[in-house]
Amino acid sequence: MIMQTSPSSSYRLRVSKLSKSFTLHNRGAIEIEAFSDVSFCIDPGELLALTGPSGAGKSSVLKTIYRTYKPGSGQVLLQRGGQLVDLAACSDSEMLEYRRADIGFVTQFLKILPRVSAVDVVAAPLVALGRGLENARAEAVDLLRRLYIREDLFSLSPLTFSGGEQQRVNIARGVIAPKKLLLLDEPTASLDDKSAAMVLEILNNLKQQGICILAIFHDRQRMEQIADNEFNIMEYNS
Amino acid sequence: MVEISFAFFDEDAKKEIRRAILKGIALPGYIVPFASREMPLARGWGTGGLQISLSIITEADTIKVIDQGCDASVNAVNIREFIVATTDVRATSTTGEASIIQTRHRVPETALTEEQVLVFQVPTPDVLTVVEPDTDKQKKMHAHLEYSKLWVLLYEDTASFGDSRIASRYPVEVNDHFIMDPSPIPRYDIPRLNDNPALMLFGAGREKRIYAIPPYTKVKPIVFDDRSFQMEDFTGKSCMRCGAENVFFDTLKKDGEVQYYCSDSDFCDQTLESRKSHAS
Amino acid sequence: MLLEIENLSKVYGKSCGQCIALTGDDMGTAICPVCGAVVAVNRINLRVEDNEVLGIVGESGSGKSTLLQLIYRDTKTTEGKMFFREMQGEDGEPVDIAGLNMMETVLMRNTMMAMIYQNPRLGLNFLFSGGGNIAEKVIAAGQRNYEDIRKSACYFFEKTDLPVSRIDQSPETFSGGQQQRIQIAKALAASPRLLLLDEPTTGLDVSVQAQILDMIRVLQKELSFSMIVVSHDLGVIRHLTDITVVMRNGSIVEQGLTDQVLEDPQHVYTQLLVSSVL
Numbered sequence: 001m002i003m004q005t006s007p008s009s010s011y012r013l014r015v016s017k018l019s020k021s022f023t024l025h026n027r028g029a030i031e032i033e034a035f036s037d038v039s040f041c042i043d044p045g046e047l048l049a050l051t052g053p054s055g056a057g058k059s060s061v062l063k064t065i066y067r068t069y070k071p072g073s074g075q076v077l078l079q080r081g082g083q084l085v086d087l088a089a090c091s092d093s094e095m096l097e098y099r100r101a102d103i104g105f106v107t108q109f110l111k112i113l114p115r116v117s118a119v120d121v122v123a124a125p126l127v128a129l130g131r132g133l134e135n136a137r138a139e140a141v142d143l144l145r146r147l148y149i150r151e152d153l154f155s156l157s158p159l160t161f162s163g164g165e166q167q168r169v170n171i172a173r174g175v176i177a178p179k180k181l182l183l184l185d186e187p188t189a190s191l192d193d194k195s196a197a198m199v200l201e202i203l204n205n206l207k208q209q210g211i212c213i214l215a216i217f218h219d220r221q222r223m224e225q226i227a228d229n230e231f232n233i234m235e236y237n238s
Numbered sequence: 239m240v241e242i243s244f245a246f247f248d249e250d251a252k253k254e255i256r257r258a259i260l261k262g263i264a265l266p267g268y269i270v271p272f273a274s275r276e277m278p279l280a281r282g283w284g285t286g287g288l289q290i291s292l293s294i295i296t297e298a299d300t301i302k303v304i305d306q307g308c309d310a311s312v313n314a315v316n317i318r319e320f321i322v323a324t325t326d327v328r329a330t331s332t333t334g335e336a337s338i339i340q341t342r343h344r345v346p347e348t349a350l351t352e353e354q355v356l357v358f359q360v361p362t363p364d365v366l367t368v369v370e371p372d373t374d375k376q377k378k379m380h381a382h383l384e385y386s387k388l389w390v391l392l393y394e395d396t397a398s399f400g401d402s403r404i405a406s407r408y409p410v411e412v413n414d415h416f417i418m419d420p421s422p423i424p425r426y427d428i429p430r431l432n433d434n435p436a437l438m439l440f441g442a443g444r445e446k447r448i449y450a451i452p453p454y455t456k457v458k459p460i461v462f463d464d465r466s467f468q469m470e471d472f473t474g475k476s477c478m479r480c481g482a483e484n485v486f487f488d489t490l491k492k493d494g495e496v497q498y499y500c501s502d503s504d505f506c507d508q509t510l511e512s513r514k515s516h517a518s
Numbered sequence: 519m520l521l522e523i524e525n526l527s528k529v530y531g532k533s534c535g536q537c538i539a540l541t542g543d544d545m546g547t548a549i550c551p552v553c554g555a556v557v558a559v560n561r562i563n564l565r566v567e568d569n570e571v572l573g574i575v576g577e578s579g580s581g582k583s584t585l586l587q588l589i590y591r592d593t594k595t596t597e598g599k600m601f602f603r604e605m606q607g608e609d610g611e612p613v614d615i616a617g618l619n620m621m622e623t624v625l626m627r628n629t630m631m632a633m634i635y636q637n638p639r640l641g642l643n644f645l646f647s648g649g650g651n652i653a654e655k656v657i658a659a660g661q662r663n664y665e666d667i668r669k670s671a672c673y674f675f676e677k678t679d680l681p682v683s684r685i686d687q688s689p690e691t692f693s694g695g696q697q698q699r700i701q702i703a704k705a706l707a708a709s710p711r712l713l714l715l716d717e718p719t720t721g722l723d724v725s726v727q728a729q730i731l732d733m734i735r736v737l738q739k740e741l742s743f744s745m746i747v748v749s750h751d752l753g754v755i756r757h758l759t760d761i762t763v764v765m766r767n768g769s770i771v772e773q774g775l776t777d778q779v780l781e782d783p784q785h786v787y788t789q790l791l792v793s794s795v796l
Contacts, residue, residue: 025786026793067775069782092761092775093567113732113757128739369645382621386628386658390646393653396664397686462664 011041011079012212013065013181018074018088020057020064034060034069040231044180047203047213049227051220052234058216059108061233062183064088065214066105067095078102078181100128105183106174110158110166117155118144118169125177143172146202148195163190171199178206184215188222200226245292246324251275255293255448259439262450267412269363269380274446284317285443287340287359291321294355294439295338300328302336307344307486307501314342331504343406345427347485347505350436352453358421358440363447365409365419385417385460392460401468410457417460418449425469426486431457472498480509519603520712520744521589523564526598526616527768528584531555538597543769548579558584560768561598566712571738571745573759573776575752575791581768582748586714589746590633591615591623604630604711628658632705636717638697641704642689648700649675649685655707674703679733695726702734706741713738715747719754731757752795756780764788 019036023029035057042048050058063069065076071088078085080102087098099105112121119140126136144154147168153161158169167190174182187203188196196219203213203226217223223230245252258272277285295301303318305311309331317340322329330336333348340357350356366376369387379385388409395402402408406422410431420431421440431438431451438451451457461467476483477500478490485505487498500506527538534553541548542560549556558581566572574582587593589600595616605626607613618626627633635641642651649671656670675682678699680692689697698718705713718734719727735758738745747758755762755776762779764772764787772785783789 022782023784025789063781068777070774070778070784092773093565093570095775096567096570096760113735114728115732378620382624384624384658386654387643387646389657389662390643390650390654393657393664393667394647394650394686397647397649397668462667463662464664464666 012044013042013079013214014075014077015040015061015065016075016077018061018064018076019072020060020069021072034064035233036072038074038233042181042212042214044210044212045207046228047207047215047226049223049230050214050216051223051230051232056233058233059185062105062185062214062216066099066103066183080180102179103181103183104174104179106170106185106187108167108185108189110170112158112173114159115157118149118158118161119154121158121169122172122176125173129177140172140176143176144169147172147198164192164195167191168195168199171202175202175206178209178211180211182206182211182213182215184213186216186218189218196222242324244297244325245295245321247275247289247292252293255289258448259290259294259450262439262448263437263452265416266450266452266455267416267418268449270448271446272448274443277443278320279316281444282361283313284340284342284359286441286445286448287342287357287443288317288320288441289443290357290439290441290448291317291338291340292324295321295325295327297325297327299325299337300330300335301325302330302333302339302504303341304339304344304346304502304504305342306488307346307505308503310503332508333502333504343422343424344486344501345423345430347500347502348508350434352435354436356434356436356438358423358438360419360421360440360442360447361444362407363419363440363442363445363449365407365417380416383415383417388417388460392462396462396465401465409460411460412451412457413455418451420457424486425459425467428457428459428467428469433457477506477509480506480513482506482509519565519601520568520570521564521566521603522601522612523562523589524599524601526559526562526564526585526588526600527557527596528559528581528588528593529555529557529596533596541768543767543771546767548581548767557768559588562768562770564763564770566744566746568711569738569742569744570761571747571759573755573762574746574748574765575750575755575762576765577750577791580765582765583716585765586633586716586746586748588616589712590627590631590714591618592633602626602631602712624658628655628708630708630710631712631714632708632710633714634698634701634705634716634718636720638689638694638701641701642697644689646688647686648680648689648692648703651689651700651704652707655704659708670707674707677706677737678703679729693726695722695730698722698730699733702730702737706737710743713743713745715745715749717749717751718747720749720751727754734758752780752792764791 016039018038020034022032038061050061052058060069064071076087078087119137122140123136126139127133149165149168158166171187188199255272258270261270277288279285301321303314305314318329333346338355342359364376366379370376392402406424407419408425408428409417410420412418433454435453437453440449459467472487475487475498478497479499482500486501488501490497529537533555536552537550537555537557538560540550541557576582588595599614600616601612602615603612605613605615652671652674653667656667661667672682675685680699689700719730749755759776762776763770766787772788780792783792
């Protein structure tokens with residue numbers, strides 16, 4: 001049974017028969033399967049929710065698409081300009097370029113350089129695109145305000161923030177210069193209702209801009225508010 | 239009694255040294271190794287210059303030897319008497335009369351001619367020694383004209399003191415190519431090396447090296463594009479003895495007062511002579 | 519393609535001719551069983567693109583530092599080729615830098631490639647001041663105007679967060695971390711397209727290490743050059759690099775995106791390495 005949620009040919013991302021397993025050489029070379037034979041498509045402007053019980057391999061799917069995990073078999077086809085590229089087969093250098101230009105990944109944990117202020121952390125993707133520093137900072141401040149980050153925290157390193165605040169900085173950084181494909185791993189996990197609602201509003205905004213989003217939500221209710229389609233990894237695997 | 243050959247050396251020794259000299263002239267500023275001989279003079283006392291003088295001298299030559307511009311210093315007298323004793327050539331203190339002038343640390347005030355050879359005594363032949371002690375690397379640096387380190391010294395002195403601190407042995411670029419140690423002459427004498435009609439030979443006995451500046455060769459001190467070469471400034475000063483101006487002076491402190499005397503003793507004598515004859 | 523390395527090998531000692539074939543990770547040793555020569559680098563193939571940061575990890579003796587020295591021409595290549603795009607022949611094509619003469623090597627080091635050594639004494643001239651060390655690169659690139667040289671020296675001092683007020687002091691008077699900064703300033707003065715770093719922060723205090731790594735990362739982004747970073751410290755590799763190469767016995771045993779190598783190591787040795795991090 002294949003959950004071909006939107007059988008359109010204008011998809012931006014098509015994952016086809018993607019499998020991943022780990023071989024642990026130092027434990028007698030045992031093989032652990034993360035997931036197998038995963039296939040789905042996402043259209044521009046669509047948010048596909050990846051669901052399933054914990055341990056089902058949802059995060060692994062995101063990481064495999066992003067190549068943090070080395071794909072086992074299958075294809076990850078990304079529409080890029082007029083070109084179709086297979087993220088599971090491209091070179092490391094090509095993947096770096098696609099990550100830089102096309103794919104954003106907001107993980108559950110904020111991984112940043114220490115000693116950089118929250119504003120600069122969020123502004124960095126804009127600066128990387130060649131936007132002037134002042135401009136980029138102004139936009140970053142705007143976004144942090146929308147996400148209810150206290151002004152007095154702006155100039156501090158987010159590594160000193162609470163879990164929820166870190167999460168919001170992480171999302172702000174991930175969406176300030178949105179790329180065509182956005183991978184989100186539990187973006188609202190540690191957020192209060194007010195902040196979570198704001199995140200969903202921002203995601204809605206991105207959808208309207210034609211960004212395609214693959215997301216994992218830990219909270220079914222929030223997921224249903226924003227997802228266009230759902231792909232349940234367990235149902236599919238069973 | 240053993241007969242001593244003309245100019246102390248046997249002909250083979252002279253030939254070997256002349257060969258090194260010729261190579262040096264062919265490659266202006268290039269340092270040529272030679273088989274420096276044991277001399278009846280301690281190394282470091284002018285044996286390099288002496289060996290050059292002895293290997294080029296003929297019966298027709300007239301020799302002058304100066305030490306810091308002075309013909310009468312013990313070292314100059316010793317060398318001159320040794321050359322005369324082994325060659326029987328005429329010796330002079332008058333710059334204009336000499337065909338070979340061996341010198342330590344000065345270029346004479348009187349302009350030289352095409353007929354003259356100036357032989358310098360050199361303690362440290364390689365200008366790179368101060369920045370690179372490894373002689374093997376020095377050779378490679380010369381081969382590749384890799385002189386950045388010398389310029390760094392110049393940069394550092396300029397940064398800290400406004401100019402190079404080098405008082406003597408100021409590095410010069412010869413014939414737009416090699417950078418060379420001009421021996422410990424004062425800055426004042428550096429411009430005199432440029433386009434000089436006389437042949438200039440440099441000998442380092444202890445270091446076993448010979449190099450040369452052929453007549454009429456371009457020689458310029460290394461200077462940054464936005465700086466100019468500074469020399470000792472004797473503006474308004476004159477010699478206490480002869481009254482000469484615009485020459486290089488030795489300075490003497492007497493009763494807390496600085497007195498100036500010509501460094502070139504022959505030039506001083508001659509100035510004094512012409513003053514007297516004018517006066518009489 | 520900024521740098522392309524093809525089949526690069528380095529044998530220390532007299533080679534019996536079979537050394538390279540009889541060693542490497544497949545053979546489980548870097549020492550030739552016939553003649554005892556050490557094959558430090560064994561048939562390495564590697565590419566570096568513009569603005570890419572490549573990390574090389576591996577235990578002591580894996581050949582990672584030798585690989586850097588081969589690229590920087592600190593040591594002679596035994597076999598193989600290295601094409602560096604910035605060094606071009608008369609036909610405009612990249613030349614094999616393994617065949618450069620001394621003058622060409624000097625040119626390359628002064629204007630397009632630079633190295634940061636673990637030991638500042640290898641990278642700096644302690645007879646010169648901090649500023650003098652930077653000036654040397656600027657002068658070597660042909661600058662002969664004092665004010666311009668001075669300005670460059672000050673500029674790179676500031677860029678590497680060094681106190682300009684101390685620019686005329688010897689590296690001797692600076693702390694270990696600051697000496698490393700002077701090395702970086704000197705390297706940047708060569709306006710490199712490729713910067714090689716050999717254990718750049720090993721031996722420094724942890725706090726100083728972090729500051730220097732941050733600075734390198736920021737400068738790399740700002741000035742756009744590629745880097746090859748050799749380190750046995752996976753923290754440094756994670757912090758600085760995009761792509762990681764794992765070496766053992768002179769061979770590359772694994773290569774991948776840095777986050778992939780660290781989170782999903784494939785080779786038995788890489789798994790051991792990653793799981794051994796304290």
